[in-house]
Amino acid sequence: MGKRDKKTGKGRLDKYYHLAKEQGYRARSAFKLIQLNKKYNFLEKSKCLIDLCAAPGGWLQVASKYMPISSLIIGIDLVPIKPIPKIITFQEDITTDKCRAILRNELKTWKADVVLHDGAPNVGVSWIQDAYAQSELTLKALKLAVEFLNKGGTFVTKVFRSKDYNNLIWVFNQLFKKVEATKPASSRNVSAEIFVVCREFLAPKKIDSKFLDPRSVFQEVDIGPTNRSVDILHPEKKKRQREGYDDGDYTLFKDASVLDFIQSNDPIKLLSEVNKLNFDTDEAKKILNHETTIEEIKLCCEDLKVLGKREFKNLLKWRNSIRSSLQEQDGINEKSSEKEEKEESFDEDEIIQEELERLTKEEQARQKKIRRKANEKRQKNVTRMQLKMISPTDIALDQVDLNGSESLFNLKQIDKSGMLKTFRKGDMNIVIENEQDDDDIVIDVQQKQSDDTEDMECIDDENNLTYLEQEMEDLYDQYKEHKAERDAKYRVKKMREENEEWNANLTSDKGDDCDSVTSDYAMPRNTNTYDSSSSSEDDSEEESFNSHKVKNKAKKNKKLLTDLNDDEGEEKPQSPSGLSKKATLFFDQPLFKKVMEEYDEKKEHDQNSKAEKIQSDENKDLKLSTEEIKLVENSRSEPERDESQFNKNKSLKRKAEAVEEDDDLEIVPVDKDSDEELWDANKSDDDEKKMKRTREIGLITAEAVTLAQQLVNRQKTKEDLIDEGFKRHTFNDREGLPSWFLDDEMKHNKVNLPITKEAVEIIRQRMKALNARPIKKIAEAKARKKMRAIKRLAKLQNKTDVIVDTPSMTEKEKAQTISKMIAKTQKKVKKEVKVVVAKGGAKGMKGRPKGVKGRYKMVDSRMKKEVRAIKRQGKSKKRQKR
Numbered sequence: 001m002g003k004r005d006k007k008t009g010k011g012r013l014d015k016y017y018h019l020a021k022e023q024g025y026r027a028r029s030a031f032k033l034i035q036l037n038k039k040y041n042f043l044e045k046s047k048c049l050i051d052l053c054a055a056p057g058g059w060l061q062v063a064s065k066y067m068p069i070s071s072l073i074i075g076i077d078l079v080p081i082k083p084i085p086k087i088i089t090f091q092e093d094i095t096t097d098k099c100r101a102i103l104r105n106e107l108k109t110w111k112a113d114v115v116l117h118d119g120a121p122n123v124g125v126s127w128i129q130d131a132y133a134q135s136e137l138t139l140k141a142l143k144l145a146v147e148f149l150n151k152g153g154t155f156v157t158k159v160f161r162s163k164d165y166n167n168l169i170w171v172f173n174q175l176f177k178k179v180e181a182t183k184p185a186s187s188r189n190v191s192a193e194i195f196v197v198c199r200e201f202l203a204p205k206k207i208d209s210k211f212l213d214p215r216s217v218f219q220e221v222d223i224g225p226t227n228r229s230v231d232i233l234h235p236e237k238k239k240r241q242r243e244g245y246d247d248g249d250y251t252l253f254k255d256a257s258v259l260d261f262i263q264s265n266d267p268i269k270l271l272s273e274v275n276k277l278n279f280d281t282d283e284a285k286k287i288l289n290h291e292t293t294i295e296e297i298k299l300c301c302e303d304l305k306v307l308g309k310r311e312f313k314n315l316l317k318w319r320n321s322i323r324s325s326l327q328e329q330d331g332i333n334e335k336s337s338e339k340e341e342k343e344e345s346f347d348e349d350e351i352i353q354e355e356l357e358r359l360t361k362e363e364q365a366r367q368k369k370i371r372r373k374a375n376e377k378r379q380k381n382v383t384r385m386q387l388k389m390i391s392p393t394d395i396a397l398d399q400v401d402l403n404g405s406e407s408l409f410n411l412k413q414i415d416k417s418g419m420l421k422t423f424r425k426g427d428m429n430i431v432i433e434n435e436q437d438d439d440d441i442v443i444d445v446q447q448k449q450s451d452d453t454e455d456m457e458c459i460d461d462e463n464n465l466t467y468l469e470q471e472m473e474d475l476y477d478q479y480k481e482h483k484a485e486r487d488a489k490y491r492v493k494k495m496r497e498e499n500e501e502w503n504a505n506l507t508s509d510k511g512d513d514c515d516s517v518t519s520d521y522a523m524p525r526n527t528n529t530y531d532s533s534s535s536s537e538d539d540s541e542e543e544s545f546n547s548h549k550v551k552n553k554a555k556k557n558k559k560l561l562t563d564l565n566d567d568e569g570e571e572k573p574q575s576p577s578g579l580s581k582k583a584t585l586f587f588d589q590p591l592f593k594k595v596m597e598e599y600d601e602k603k604e605h606d607q608n609s610k611a612e613k614i615q616s617d618e619n620k621d622l623k624l625s626t627e628e629i630k631l632v633e634n635s636r637s638e639p640e641r642d643e644s645q646f647n648k649n650k651s652l653k654r655k656a657e658a659v660e661e662d663d664d665l666e667i668v669p670v671d672k673d674s675d676e677e678l679w680d681a682n683k684s685d686d687d688e689k690k691m692k693r694t695r696e697i698g699l700i701t702a703e704a705v706t707l708a709q710q711l712v713n714r715q716k717t718k719e720d721l722i723d724e725g726f727k728r729h730t731f732n733d734r735e736g737l738p739s740w741f742l743d744d745e746m747k748h749n750k751v752n753l754p755i756t757k758e759a760v761e762i763i764r765q766r767m768k769a770l771n772a773r774p775i776k777k778i779a780e781a782k783a784r785k786k787m788r789a790i791k792r793l794a795k796l797q798n799k800t801d802v803i804v805d806t807p808s809m810t811e812k813e814k815a816q817t818i819s820k821m822i823a824k825t826q827k828k829v830k831k832e833v834k835v836v837v838a839k840g841g842a843k844g845m846k847g848r849p850k851g852v853k854g855r856y857k858m859v860d861s862r863m864k865k866e867v868r869a870i871k872r873q874g875k876s877k878k879r880q881k882r
C-alpha cells in the first residue's frame with residue numbers, strides 16, 4: 001500500500017483509526033468488514049474463507065474473530081502478511097495462475113463459503129482515478145471466487161464507482177442470486193469505493209469465459225469518442241489505450257499534409273495522431289519554399305514521433321508564421337489566428353497560474369500554522385490559570401513583552417506621543433499645584449522653575465541626557481513619596497529621617513542652647529508618638545507632614561528659605577519649657593499639638609491602668625490573652641532580646657537623670673507597654689516583623705512554648721516576667737565597649753531559659769509539618785501532573801464515547817475494551833525482583849532457589865565484583881578522555 005500522509009486528506013487519523021488501534025486491528029478497514037457482516041451475517045455461518053488482497057490482515061483478524069473456531073481462513077496478498085494465529089497466509093499476485101495453484105493446494109477438496117476482495121492496485125496517490133485497473137482486479141478476483149466458492153457462497157468485493165461499475169454489477173448478477181452494493185459507515189465519504197456483497201452463488205456448471213474477461217466485460221459499454229492522442233506538450237502524462245484500434249483502421253503509420261496542419265483548428269491533436277507531415281501537394285510545396293521553413297522544420301515534419309516538447313513548440317511557432325504570411329493571400333480569418341496564439345500562450349499562463357496557486361496555498365498554510373500556535377499557547381495559559389500556576393497578570397505581562405514595551409519608563413513611547421517635553425516640566429507644575437497654600441514654596445518652586453528653564457536653555461545637546469536622567473530621578477522621587485503616603489511604615493521611617501535631620505540642624509545651629517536631656521528626650525518622644533498615632537493620623541497631619549517635607553527639600557536644594565530668627569548676632573530667647581526658639585518653633589507645628597494632647601491622654605491612661613493593675617494583683621486573677629503571650633515570648637525568645645534589654649535600661653537611666661533635673665516629670669514605672677520600648681525604631685520594625693511571623697506560624701522556640709505553657713497554667717504571672725527582667729545584666733552599659741566584644745556577647749552570652757520536654761516535642765512536630773510542606777517547584781510539578789492526568793482523562797472519555805457509539809460491538813465487548821483502556825492509562829506497578837545471593841553450596845545452582853516466590857535474580861559475590869570493575873573501568877576511561 002502506498003504510504004500516505006496520515007494527518008491530512010484522506011489519510012487523516014479518524015475515529016476508526018483510533019478504534020482499530022484500541023482494539024488491536026491492523027487496519028481501520030477491519031471496521032468495513034465488521035459493518036458489512038453486521039448487515040449480512042455471512043461470517044458466522046462460514047467454515048472456509050479466502051481473503052484476496054489481505055495485507056496487512058485487518059479483514060483476516062475480523063474473520064477469525066467472527067467465524068466459528070477451527071474455520072479455514074486463507075489470506076493472499078502481494079506483500080507479506082504478518083502471521084496471525086490459525087490463519088494461512090501467502091504472498092502472491094491474485095491475477096496469476098500460481099496463486100490459483102497455491103489455493104488449490106491449500107484447499108484440497110474444500111470449497112470456500114466466503115471470498116473477500118478488498119484489493120487496491122498500487123497505482124500511487126491518484127489510484128482512485130485508475131478505476132479501470134481496479135475493475136480489472138475485481139474481475140480477476142471474481143474469477144478466483146467462482147472457481148473456489150461453494151454453491152450459495154458469498155463474494156464480497158470492493159468496486160469503484162466508475163464507467164465500469166454497471167458492467168461489473170451485470171456480471172455479478174449473472175453469477176449470484178442476490179447482489180447488493182453498500183457503503184459501510186467506516187468507508188470515507190470522499191472515497192469512491194463501494195462494497196458489493198454477492199450472495200447465494202449460483203455455481204453454474206459452465207461459465208462463459210466472456211463474463212470474466214475484462215476486454216469483453218468492459219467493451220460493451222459505450223464510452224463515446226475516445227481521445228487516444230498523446231498530449232505532445234506533456235508526453236509524461238501517458239494514458240492507457242484500452243480501446244485498441246479504431247474500427248477499420250489497423251495501420252500504425254499515418255501521415256497528413258502540412259496544409260492540414262496549418263489550417264487545422266486543433267493542430268496539437270493532429271500532431272499527436274500522425275507520424276509525418278508531407279509537402280506533397282502544390283500548395284504544400286509553396287510552404288516548403290517559404291523563408292521560415294528552415295531545414296530543422298523540414299526534418300521535424302519527417303518523423304513527428306521522435307520529436308520532443310521543444311520541437312513541437314517550434315513547429316507550432318512555424319505554423320503561426322506561415323499562417324500570418326498566408327493570411328494576406330488566402331484570407332485566413334484573423335479570429336482563428338488569434339485563437340491559435342492564445343492556445344500557444346496557454347501553456348505559459350497555466351504555469352504562472354499554477355505557481356500562483358502554489359504560493360497562495362503555502363501562505364495560507366503558514367498563516368494557519370501561526371494561528372494554531374497562538375491558539376495552543378492561549379489554551380495552555382488558560383489551563384495553567386485554572387490550575388492556579390499563573391495569574392492573569394502574568395499573561396498580561398507576557399503580552400506586554402510580546403509588544404516589546406516592557407519598560408515602565410518607556411521614553412520612546414512618550415516621545416512618540418510628543419509628551420516628553422510636557423513631562424520634563426511636569427513635576428514643577430505639579431509642585432505648584434499641590435502647594436498653592438504655601439507661598440514660600442510657590443516662590444521657591446517658581447524660582448526653581450525659572451532657574452531650570454534658564455538652565456535648560458543653556459544646556460547643550462550633550463548634557464540633554466544627563467538632564468533627562470535627573471528629571472527621571474525627580475519623577476522617581478515623586479513616585480516614592482506618593483507610595484509613602486499609602487504606607488504607614490514608610491512614613492514612620494521617613495519621619496525618623498526627617499527628625500534626625502532636624503535634630504542635626506538644631507544641634508549644629510550656632511548658640512543652640514538646647515540641653516542634652518531635652519534634645520535627647522524630646523525628639524525620640526516625638527518620633528514615638530508619631531509612630532503610635534501613624535495609623536490614625538488625619539489629613540491635616542498628612543498635609544503638614546508633606547508641607548514640612550517640601551520645605552525641608554526646598555531648603556536643602558535651594559536654601560531660599562531662611563529662618564527669620566536665625567540672626568547670628570541676636571540673642572535667642574528661651575521658651576518657658578526651656579527649649580530653644582528653633583525647637584519651640586518646631587514643636588509649635590500643628591502636628592505636635594495633637595501629639596502633645598495624645599501624650600497627656602496617654603499619661604492619664606497609664607496612671608489609671610496602674611491603679612487597675614494594683615487591684616488586679618490583689619485579686620490574683622490575671623488573664624493574659626494569647627496575643628499578650630505572643631508579645632511577651634516574642635520580646636524574650638529572640639536572640640536580640642539582650643539588645644532590647646540594653647536599650648530599655650539605657651532609656652530608664654536617661655529618664656531617671658531627666659527626672660532628677662526636672663521635678664515636673666514623675667517617674668513612670670517600667671512597663672512593657674511604655675514608650676521607651678519603641679524608642680529604637682529599627683527595633684520596632686523588627687518587632688513588628690516578629691509579631692507578624694509569630695501570628696502566622698505560632699510560637700517558634702521551645703523556650704517560648706514553655707513560657708506560654710507556664711503563663712497559661714498560671715505557673716508564672718506577668719509580674720514574674722517583669723521581675724525576671726531585673727538581673728545582674730539589667731544595667732549593663734554598652735557605651736565604650738569595643739564592638740568585637742559586644743558582638744561576642746551577643747553571640748554567646750545568652751540567658752538559658754527553662755524548657756520542657758513537651759515544648760521541645762511540640763516544636764519538633766511543628767518543624768516536621770513545616771518541612772513536609774511542598775516547595776513551589778514541587779507544587780508546580782504536582783499541578784503539571786494533575787493537568788496531564790486531566791488531559792489523559794479527557795482523551796479516555798473521547799475514546800470511550802466512540803466505543804459506546806460503536807454499533808458493531810456488544811455491550812460486553814464495549815465494557816472489556818473500556819476497562820482495558822483504563823488499565824492501560826493507569827501506572828504500571830513495577831514488579832519487584834528479588835535478589836537472591838548464591839552462597840556456598842547454592843553457587844552455580846540451577847532453577848528456582850528454595851523458598852523464593854515470584855520474580856528473582858541470582859547474584860553472587862563474583863558478579864558484584866565484576867559490576868564494580870566495569871564501573872571502575874568506565875570511570876577511568878572517562879577520566880582519560882578528559
Ligand SMILES: C[S@@+](CC[C@H](N)C(=O)[O-])C[C@H]1O[C@@H](n2cnc3c(N)ncnc32)[C@H](O)[C@@H]1O
Nearest residue numbers: 053055056057058059077078093094118119120
Ligand atoms: C486496502 S488493502 C487491503 C486491506 C485489507 N483488507 C485489510 O483489512 O487489512 C489492499 C491490498 O491489496 C493488495 N493488492 C493489490 N493488488 C494485488 C494483487 N494483484 N494481488 C494481491 N494483492 C494485491 C495490496 O498489496 C494491498 O495490500
